[in-house]
Every structure is written in C-alpha cells, then in structure tokens.
Amino acid sequence: MSLRHAVLGLLARRPSTGYELTQTFDRSLRASWHASHSQIYPELAKLAEADLVEVIGHGARRSKTYGITQAGRDELRRWLVEGRPDRSKRDESGLRLFLTPLLDPADRRAIFERDLADVDHELDTLKDLRTELQDTGSPQAFASQVELGIRISDVLGDWLREQIAATTETHDPERQSQIHTPDAGHRSRSPARKRADHKDEQ
Amino acid sequence: MSLRHAVLGLLARRPSTGYELTQTFDRSLRASWHASHSQIYPELAKLAEADLVEVIGHGARRSKTYGITQAGRDELRRWLVEGRPDRSKRDESGLRLFLTPLLDPADRRAIFERDLADVDHELDTLKDLRTELQDTGSPQAFASQVELGIRISDVLGDWLREQIAATTETHDPERQSQIHTPDAGHRSRSPARKRADHKDEQ
C-alpha cells in the first residue's frame, strides 16, 4: 500500500489538486513510482474519508485542492520511519536489459540504442530540473534527489554506450545467442534436452 | 504482462523448476522484477497451456522441470525487440528516499543508514556473483549485467554516505522539516492555509 503514502508525501510538500498530483507522478516520481489518474482520484477520496487529507480549496473548473492533515503527517512519518527493507522493484526496462544477452548482436544493439535515447532524454529533463531549482531560490530540499537521479542516469548511459561499442567490435564465436531472428535459419540443436535430475548453480 | 516474459527469459537461459525460478527471481532479478511463487506456478501452467514452455523432465519431490519451446523463444524475442519505452517503475525504497527531505535530520539519517546497510549487502552479493562467474568458466554472457548492478549500487552507496555526512554537519535553519517527530512539540503554524486559486510551479 504505497500509493497512499506517495500521495501523502506529495501533499506534504505542497497542497495540490488531483490533476497536479497526476502530473507530478509523471514528472518527479516517474523514476520510483507510477500511478495514473484513475488510481489517484479514488485514493484521494479514500484518504479524505480517513481524515488523512482534506479539501482546503476549490479552484477553476470544478477542481479541488487537497492538503495533508496532521493525522496524515503522522501516518506518513510512521510509514517512512518504520519501513522494512522491501527492496522488491518492478522495472520493465531493467528486465529487458537483463535479458539482452539472449539476443543476437543486431537485436541487442537496437535495444541498447533505444534505451540510450531514453536515458539521454531523462538526463536532460533532470538537468533542467536542477537548473530550475537553483534559479528560483525555492526550498531546495529536493536538490539531492535530483542529483542522485542524474548520477544514476549517467552510469546507465555510460554502460549502454559501452555495450553498443562492444556489439560493433568482437564477434565472439563462443557466445551463441539463444534467440535468433526469424530468418537466421540454422535451427540445428536438439530441441529438448533431457533433464531428469538437476542441481543448482548460481 | 511482463511476468510472462520474465519467466520465458529465465527459461531461455536454462531449464528450471518453478522452485528454482522463484529463487532466481529473488536473487538475480530482485533489482528489476519481483514475483512470488504464488504467481510463478500458475504462470507456468498458463505458459505450458499456450505451448510457450513444456515439461521436459521430472525430478525429486514431485518437481517438474520446464523448458522453453521454439514458440516461446519467438514470443520472447518479439517482446524484447518490439517493446515500447515504458519507463514506469515501482520502487518503494526509491519512493522513501525521494520523500526523506520532509523529515527532520534524525529520522532522515536513520533511513539513510538502514538503506546503506542494505545497499552494502547487495553490493557484496553482486561482487560474489561476479567472482563466481569468473571462476567457473561459465557462459559469461550476463557478466555485464552484474557489472551494471555493481556500478549503480556504488553510486547509491556514495550518495547515501554523503547524505549521512550532511545530516551531522550544518543544521540549516532555513530548511524546516514538514513532519516532526511526535514529541517535538512546537505545532504553531496555522493548520490549514487557504488556497482558492493555484498556479503551477515545477
């Protein structure tokens, strides 16, 4: 139940409408938690019901601005401080990257290049955000978080560039790809190896 | 629908039982995708139903070893290559880290230290894995992925150490925490600021 705490956290930063929260999830929180508006609006209603947030104003176009209550702040702190490790992530791009060694070089390269474009774009966004935070003498508190995002994007970008370089170089004959592009033809090895018993490795 | 492809991917690396897959999800895939056995077993059944995997052997304790079929390989490749960006992640620890600026220094520090211990532990695991891969002259293909994991853990660890150092140093009087520890007392500001209209920042 983290969506609840993500919303509380954003409202602790500043009061917002559901629409603004949706945008913040897509911008600042994109790298650690995703939620669509169809989750956010019902969640706000539930939170208001539980008195963890409250409507503190009405704006144009029927919009409601929510603010966190003291009970909400207490609950948020409790969650932040008492949290167990729970290091389980969900990251489709990461999964894809993990599986690339199964592909032959051309396919692999295509994936790396697509991801690199993506990472570079994200890096631009983050650097803009950093500049923006510096210029407006605003609260600053979240500057370190942006910095972390930039550093991680940097290492990911470097890694991707290395991998791309590696596909152009050596055609390692040892390393046989498991999944061939449909046309590649030679489908020779026995299709189903027997394996009655099995011991662990890794 | 990524669980399906995560399972296919692992079976493309080597045939495994459901139990082994569960362990691999917890070990190697922990950083990019999590799944529990209560998802994995039903998913294997569905995949077998669709002829994307097949039972290729029976082991001790009623265990079934699954292998990927050619249709499974084709489907896996299709997914890997045709994937859209989809950079939406889900990472509870990341979310927590993102929200730490809301806390006062003592709480913040506690979170950083807990996370640092966690990251250091993960780093050890990854370094062991790297050594293991080098020693056993095994397929090697996944060495780069391990390397990436190590690099990211490194920057995260460095960042956390910096943040911890920062909490001991300057007690910045500008930066007022939003969420105080229950005892801290001084709860003075007006509880609900009015906010009828609202313009965007960020």
Place this chain on the structure above:
DNA sequence: ACCTTACCTGTCGAGTTCGACATGTCAAAG
C-alpha cells in the same frame, strides 16, 4: 460563433499481484 486544446474529475471491468493457507517429500541430525 466555432473549434481545438488543455484542464479537471470521475467510474468500470478485466487483469495482476500477494499474503495466507494447504499439502506433501526427502535428508540429516539427534
């Protein structure tokens, strides 16, 4: 005046996830 483009809030159903429950096997230690 009309149109387009954000802005803004909501619901619904199908599919996904996860903790808890349930069951049984085998090896080694005591």
Place this chain on the structure above:
DNA sequence: CTTTGACATGTCGAACTCGACAGGTAAGGT
C-alpha cells in the same frame, strides 16, 4: 524413530492496477 528444515507445488480471496469510457470547463485562436 522422530523432529527439523529445506525442497517443492499449488489455491484462494482481497487488494491493487490500468486502459477505456465518460463528461464537463475555460482559454485562445480563426
């Protein structure tokens, strides 16, 4: 011989997620 602990597979219900559907509002351009 009995107990402990790892091995191994499965189901179920409650909660969560997400794309699609739906509808209303205000500003700016032509």
